[in-house]
Amino acid sequence: MKNRPMRQRFGFAWEGIAATWRNERSFRTQTLFALALPVALLLLRVSALWWALCLTIAFLVLATNREPAAQLVALLFMENALALFESLMPDPWPLPVHVAISSVYVGTVAVGSWLIRGQRAA
Numbered sequence: 835m836k837n838r839p840m841r842q843r844f845g846f847a848w849e850g851i852a853a854t855w856r857n858e859r860s861f862r863t864q865t866l867f868a869l870a871l872p873v874a875l876l877l878l879r880v881s882a883l884w885w886a887l888c889l890t891i892a893f894l895v896l897a898t899n900r901e902p903a904a905q906l907v908a909l910l911f912m913e914n915a916l917a918l919f920e921s922l923m924p925d926p927w928p929l930p931v932h933v934a935i936s937s938v939y940v941g942t943v944a945v946g947s948w949l950i951r952g953q954r955a956a
Contacts, residue, residue, distance in 0.1 A: 861896070868892040868893075868896055871888055871892055875888060887918065891908070891912045894908040894911060895908050912938070912942060913942055916939070916942075919935070920935065
C-alpha cells in the first residue's frame with residue numbers, strides 16, 4: 835500500500851468500508867445510529883462542544899468495530915465524555931436528559947460486560 839497514489843489508497847479504504855458494511859450487521863446498525871446523530875444534535879440545539887464530543891465518540895465506535903479491546907477503550911472514553919456532559923448540564927436536569935444518560939450508562943455497562951466476557955472466551 836505504500837507509495838501508492840492517494841486516490842488509490844482511498845479506493846482501498848472504501849473497499850474495506852464496503853466489505854465491512856456487507857459482512858458486519860453491527861457496523862450497519864452503528865452507522866445508522868451515527869447518521870441519525872446529527873439530526874438529534876440539530877433538534878436538541880446543542881453547543882459546538884457537544885457536537886465535537888458526540889461525533890468523536892461515534893467515530894471511535896465505528897472505527898473500532900472489529901476489535902473488542904479497542905471497543906472497550908472507546909466505551910471507557912464515552913464514559914468519561916458522559917461525565918463531562920453531566921458537568922455541563924444545568925441543574926436540575928430535564929427528564930429527557932436523565933433518560934438519555936441513564937440509557938447510555940446501562941448500554942455502556944452491558945456492552946462492556948459483553949466485550950469482557952467475549953475476550954475471556956477467546
